[in-house]
Amino acid sequence: MAFWRVCLTCVFVVGGRRVTDDIVLAAEDEAQDGTDWHWDDWRHDCSRDIIVESPSGEARISAQTYSAGPRAILTKYGFRSSRGVKRACEYRYSVTCMRKVVIQKRTMCDGGVDFVEDRPYITDVRRTHIRQGQGETHLVFAEQLGLPNTTSGTVVFRAVRHKCADSSATKCLPGCCPIGLTCASKMSSSMCIPMDKKPEVLCDTTDPHSPCWSLVSTVQAATHEWVLIVTSSGGGGHLTAARNLAKVHTQELSESLEAASEALEAGRDLLAPEKYAQLAASIAHIRNSPPPLEIVDLMHSPCTNLFGRAGLPLGNWMTEKWNRAQRAGNMHKIRDLISQQWLMQPIFGHHCTHFFTRVLGGKVYGHQGPPTTTISSQPLLLQSIVQAQELVNNLDADSPEMTVDLYMTDLPTEQCVAFFGSLQHLSQHHPEISSRVVVHTVAPASGGAAEIARLSGLNKSQVVIEKFMPVTADFTSPTGLPRPGTATSITIHANSPTEERFLHGEEATYNIAAEDQLMLVMLGSQPTVAEMEEYQNQATFIQPSGAGIFWVFMACGKPTVPAYEALYERAAADALQFNIMQERSGGKLRIIPFTAQPAGALEGRADVTVTRSGGMTCGELLALGSRGDNRKVLVHVEVPQTMSPVAPVEAVGRREWENSVLEAGMVPWEAGNARHMMEELDAEIVTAKMLLRRLE
Incomplete structure (x- = not known):
């Protein structure tokens, strides 16, 4: 906390003139010399x-x-x-x-x-x-x-x-x-x-409403679109959502370009040959270039440098503090970090606003003009993004139609303070710029868009109710992923020498029969090591009741993280010996630990899922549930040492225990997610010590 107190002092040194400084910085980009700009000449x-x-x-x-x-x-x-x-x-x-x-x-x-x-x-x-x-x-x-x-x-x-x-x-x-x-x-x-008086024209006609200019409009719109996505690498959900949204918009940009290409071919007679060639070349250039889409990770940008572009980068340090607390399951530390999030805007907001002013002004990426679409998959420093839009607005003769499409990566509950708290602050203290935010979320348990407007402090017209959270298309398609009780093949790829030895090669394919059962234990991008080990220990006592094999897949995290590399090595060694014993004795239980890799097929096929209630994981399970899947959804909770890791059997005591562990063993928004899942998917709270009881 001492470091944060020092940082807060910095606010009064570098942030006191935030508004005037930002307007000066924006104007300096346009000024030819220093004689015409006077910041006090309003x-x-x-x-x-x-x-x-x-x-x-x-x-x-x-x-x-x-x-x-x-x-x-x-x-x-x-x-x-x-x-x-x-x-x-x-x-x-x-x-x-x-x-x-x-x-x-x-x-x-x-x-x-x-x-x-x-x-x-x-x-x-x-x-x-x-x-x-x-x-x-x-x-x-x-x-x-x-x-x-x-x-x-x-x-x-x-x-x-x-x-x-x-x-x-x-x-x-x-x-x-x-x-x-x-x-x-x-x-x-x-x-x-x-002066170079030669006019630059693409159409010979002087009629600006002619079919020729309409064609030019179509082509130029497709060749000058670009998308900006803002995210944060603290945890895995925001990044996952950003990547998923990037896939969607990359596809849309590609389709728009191909439609423009077809229109150009159909209307080529409207243009002089050299003008047709000019537009065709612009389409070819975009087609052969990387997609016109940029992802800004706040934790790896000047936004989280203490003194701007040339300052001390703190993003990695903050991310690692959060991830380390998650790996240890240290809820006290996690709550302490959450209590400090309000410091982000006063400490980093000034420089972040200037950074995004440059981005929107076309001075950071090689795109002409502001992005046609601006998206954020996280709520941090949202004020800086919309303030940058307002600063650009203060320079333009137009009222730019710029908005920030904020995609929520948690479910819309009262406990979703990370998103709704940020939006409420913005609407209360900066109503003139909060109108630029459009919130995208799935429907709440009740109340629809009006409830989201109440929780966020925004107008109902600024709310878009989506059918799904920003998950990949595989989860939203009825046939995108295998379903429980169906035959499928699951391929696991080796990401380390230890995993290659366990798989007997660079990859291994497991054939899952329709009568087999599959359980996936996946505690997010930062699984708690001790909990994963206890789940694997408890899994060895499962008594399969069906005719098929009972598969247990254990997601052990990134092998590039030393703690997870060691976790996988222990899990693989134990699983190898256990599986050999099962095969020799005719047992029907198999345990397959694996390192970080796409697990959509496992999640889709799973008869049982054991997950945390992270927003994106919940979004995936809700999307799968919309297919009508018959799946047991178990939500893992970290139980404080002062509480029993096993719920009472009787109903009243069990409900009291669940309420207590949700309050003490989760961050508020994940507790809200868990309650939403309990209501929508009949999810049950689980700990490793309770696994066997939940499987009965």
Whole structure:
């Protein structure tokens, strides 16, 4: 705790100016020099000229001009799709004076005015991008600006104090050159040089709503999409969910690209040959590149560095503290760590906000513009992610349609404080940014979306009820995994020399007959060593009652972790001797320990599962249960030393014991998960000492 107290002191050193610093940092990325930015100049009156900076050059709109009335800057064109209907849209930008200088954006789709946005200046910069990933195709500048049209890039509207009268013979100022020229710096002076006036166009037609531009919109949307997924490696559930979501979105990105390719081939006659080749090349480039999807693990990012990018990385240290407590089954230590989670935002939030501002601004990954989809599979530092979106919003002339899709990796119960506590804090203390969060979760036991809204403090419209948690498609498909009571083959792969010796090769396949029974003991990514050993010991006393073999598969964790390597070595040695004795005596019991590897087939085939109530494991079992599987679900609990590891037999005493061990032997959200499983799947609480009783 002493370390955390020191860290908390750091908050008052580096975090006291969080809001202003973050806006300064964001503005510095846009500023050309230090003369135009003043962080304390919040109110921009109408005395400033506006420099319009395009990819080809710049133009100036004087304060006198826009103070007399709105002055057009540009029109941006594109297409919007909603519920399968594609609408042609245009976005008209102008600058005007409303006591403060304001960028006004008028959105018109299919000829009608949808809405008007007024964007006052907060910093000296407003900007707009051609958001190709959202179907925008090109922009046309107002004729009086003399700027060439373009199909890509960013246009910056910069408020400046200097005037063209401040120019000299050796120094031009931006936007003060005659039309057709642009101000370029050379050594210590600057001069007006010819602007590249060649317009960048993909369609020959001047009609922005033509089939040609619709085709361009489809192709550019597919070639400029990218997905950001934020996760945390503390425990295994968040990472598992992130990887599963990555698979889903990678498939969707691929399907979108192939659909765009087919549309391009069908409409190639709408384009000049060289323009068709240009779009076809962009599709080929994306197809031959890694998927446009990035996963950020907070524990391996600048977010968990004490002083930002150049600071002391603490993510691995924090993760290992959590994992070590899990391996030891030390609930006292785990609860102590949970009590410190509130420190994450005040200690790391400032630098994390800046990091995500850079990510959203396209300065960390090689993607153009902000992600088209932002996902988080965990609740830590959620405030920083949405604050970064707000900072980007403070620079843009558009109201970016950015949200964070938060996928819950625990079941939606009152005890789910890790997710709901974070959301409640956000909605109570930062309501202006909490509206950017959309929560995805399975249905609660009762109340539906309204109950999730109550628990989270968000609006009901920000809740999406999913049929399944973010598990792999194998679990959600009726035929994706083997079912209890069916014949199947289970292949175990060797991940260590000891496992290779046990399997008699790099892998071994076990043929499970329909009449066989299978029990899977899997206590998560950080199983408690002592509990796993006791489960294996108890398993040797199982008395199979059916005609087939009773298989016991024991998940022993990663062999790269010394404690789990030693666990597997002991388990394999004992299982080898036990199985030999069973075979010689005609016994029907087999014990198969294995190291960390996909266990979906085992989980699907299992007649009995012994698991912790981690959120993703519960999500998998609920998905399997939706198939109508007949499976005994046993939920393992760590019993404190002061309590009996065996429940009383009589009903009242058993219920009291279960309530007590759920409170004392689990973190709150896993206790909530366990109760949900008891209600939905008739799950039963189990300890190693109770295993034989539960199997009766």
